[in-house]
Amino acid sequence: MTDELLNTVIIGSGPAGCAAGVYTSRANLKPVLITGDNPGGQLVTTPEIENYPGAMGSPSGFDLMEKLQQHAKSLGTEFISDKVVKAELKGPVKTLTLGSGRMLKTRTVIIATGAAPRYLGVPGEDQYKGKGVSACATCDGFFFRGKEVAVVGGGSAAFVEALFLTQMCAKVYLIHRREGFRAEAVLVDKLKAKAAEGKAEFVLNAIVQEVKGDGERLTGLVLKQQGEVKELPVSGVFAAIGHLPQTELFKDEIELDKDGFIVIGKGSAQATSEPGVFAAGDCSDRIYRQAITSAGSGCKAALDAEHFLLA
Ligand SMILES: Cc1cc2nc3c(=O)[nH]c(=O)nc-3n(C[C@H](O)[C@H](O)[C@H](O)COP(=O)(O)OP(=O)(O)OC[C@H]3O[C@@H](n4cnc5c(N)ncnc54)[C@H](O)[C@@H]3O)c2cc1C
Known part of the structure; x- marks a missing residue:
C-alpha cells in the first residue's frame, strides 16, 4: 500500500x-x-x-x-x-x-x-470466565439449562437477563447491592411474579466478594449481605453491570x-x-x-x- x-x-x-x-x-x-x-x-x-x-x-x-x-x-x-x-x-x-x-x-x-462488558472484579472471576462466569445470558444461558444461576445488577439489563434465564434455568438469583432498582418497573414486576412461582429470588443489599469453583467450573459465590458473609451455591453467574x-x-x-x-x-x-x-x-x-x-x-x-x- x-x-x-x-x-x-x-x-x-x-x-x-x-x-x-x-x-x-x-x-x-x-x-x-x-x-x-x-x-x-x-x-x-x-x-x-x-x-x-x-x-x-x-x-x-x-x-x-x-x-x-x-x-x-x-x-x-x-x-x-x-x-x-x-x-x-x-x-x-x-x-x-x-x-x-x-x-x-x-x-x-x-x-x-x-x-x-464490565465484570465484577472479584477473586476467582477471571479463572472461571467461560466456565460459569458470563456477561451475556443470550449467549450463554443455554449452557445452564435446569441449573441454578445468579445475575448481578439492578438495572433493566440485569432484569432482562434474569427473566430470559428463568425460561431455562431451575432458579435465578438476582443479586443487587441496594434495596431499590434502576430497572423499569414493568421488568421488576415480571421478575417478582417469577419469584412468586419459585423461579427467581431477590438477594438484596448484597455484594459478591468471591467466585468459588472446583478448579474446573464455578460452584458458588461468596456474598456479603448486611455484614454477614454467606455462600450461595450456583452453577453460573452473569454480570449485568454495564x-x-x-x-x-x-x-x-x-x-x-x-x-x-x-x-x-x-x-x-x-x-x-x-x-x-x-x-x-x-x-x-x-x-x-x-x-x-x-x-x-x-x-x-x-x-x-x-x-x-x-x-
Ligand atoms: C464472553 C462473551 C461471550 C459471547 N458469546 C456470544 C455468543 O455466543 N453469541 C453472540 O452472538 N455474541 C456473543 N458475545 C457478544 C459478541 O462477542 C459481541 O456482540 C461482538 O463480538 C461485537 O462485535 P464487534 O465487532 O462490534 O466488536 P468486538 O468483537 O468487540 O471487536 C472490537 C474490535 O475492535 C478492535 N479495536 C478496539 N479499539 C481499537 C483501536 N483503537 N484500533 C484498532 N482496533 C481497535 C479490537 O481489537 C477488536 O478487534 C459474547 C461476548 C462475550 C464477552
Missing part, C-alpha cells in the same frame, strides 16, 4: 469490522482494516458459539472469527496488525495515526471497536451518548455526526450486542460508506 488517499478504513476486526470488510471489498473500495490489540474481537475466547446462523456444530469463537477474518481477506480487505491511537475525523479527508506512527488518509472510516464502549479516541470528533456509545442514524442507518464516518457493532449498540447483529450493522455501515462515496 502506498500513501494514497484510501476509500475506507475499518477500525476493528470483530464481527462488525469483518462484515464491513467483506462488503467494502466486494464494492471494490480496497478497504484497509486495522485489527486492534484483540484480533477477532470479543468472541475469540468463547469456547462454543451456538447462535450464529449457519455456524452449526458449536464452533469455538476463535474458529468462527478466524473464518470471518479469512473471508474478508480473501475478498481483498488489507489487514494491518496495529491499533489506531489518534483519529482526526473532521472534514473530507480523515487521518488515522497507528501505534507504529504510520498515518493513513481516507475518505471514509468505519468504526467497529466494540464494547467491553458495558464500556471502546470509543474514548473519538470523543472530540463525533457525537457520543452519555455512556460513550457512538450516536448513529445521522442521515443513514450507521452514519455518525461526522459525514463520511460510520459506526457498527457494539460500539454503537447498547441493546442487542450479538455477533450477528454486529455483523449485520457492519454490512449496513459498508453500504452506507459505498453510497456516501458515490454521492
Whole structure:
C-alpha cells in the first residue's frame, strides 16, 4: 500500500469490522482494516458459539472469527496488525495515526471497536470466565439449562437477563447491592411474579466478594449481605453491570451518548455526526450486542460508506 488517499478504513476486526470488510471489498473500495490489540474481537475466547446462523456444530469463537477474518481477506480487505491511537475525523479527508506512527488518509472510516462488558472484579472471576462466569445470558444461558444461576445488577439489563434465564434455568438469583432498582418497573414486576412461582429470588443489599469453583467450573459465590458473609451455591453467574464502549479516541470528533456509545442514524442507518464516518457493532449498540447483529450493522455501515462515496 502506498500513501494514497484510501476509500475506507475499518477500525476493528470483530464481527462488525469483518462484515464491513467483506462488503467494502466486494464494492471494490480496497478497504484497509486495522485489527486492534484483540484480533477477532470479543468472541475469540468463547469456547462454543451456538447462535450464529449457519455456524452449526458449536464452533469455538476463535474458529468462527478466524473464518470471518479469512473471508474478508480473501475478498481483498488489507489487514494491518496495529491499533489506531489518534483519529482526526473532521472534514473530507480523515487521518488515522497507528501505534507504529504510520498515518493513513481516507475518505471514509468505519468504526467497529466494540464494547467491553464490565465484570465484577472479584477473586476467582477471571479463572472461571467461560466456565460459569458470563456477561451475556443470550449467549450463554443455554449452557445452564435446569441449573441454578445468579445475575448481578439492578438495572433493566440485569432484569432482562434474569427473566430470559428463568425460561431455562431451575432458579435465578438476582443479586443487587441496594434495596431499590434502576430497572423499569414493568421488568421488576415480571421478575417478582417469577419469584412468586419459585423461579427467581431477590438477594438484596448484597455484594459478591468471591467466585468459588472446583478448579474446573464455578460452584458458588461468596456474598456479603448486611455484614454477614454467606455462600450461595450456583452453577453460573452473569454480570449485568454495564458495558464500556471502546470509543474514548473519538470523543472530540463525533457525537457520543452519555455512556460513550457512538450516536448513529445521522442521515443513514450507521452514519455518525461526522459525514463520511460510520459506526457498527457494539460500539454503537447498547441493546442487542450479538455477533450477528454486529455483523449485520457492519454490512449496513459498508453500504452506507459505498453510497456516501458515490454521492
Ligand atoms: C464472553 C462473551 C461471550 C459471547 N458469546 C456470544 C455468543 O455466543 N453469541 C453472540 O452472538 N455474541 C456473543 N458475545 C457478544 C459478541 O462477542 C459481541 O456482540 C461482538 O463480538 C461485537 O462485535 P464487534 O465487532 O462490534 O466488536 P468486538 O468483537 O468487540 O471487536 C472490537 C474490535 O475492535 C478492535 N479495536 C478496539 N479499539 C481499537 C483501536 N483503537 N484500533 C484498532 N482496533 C481497535 C479490537 O481489537 C477488536 O478487534 C459474547 C461476548 C462475550 C464477552
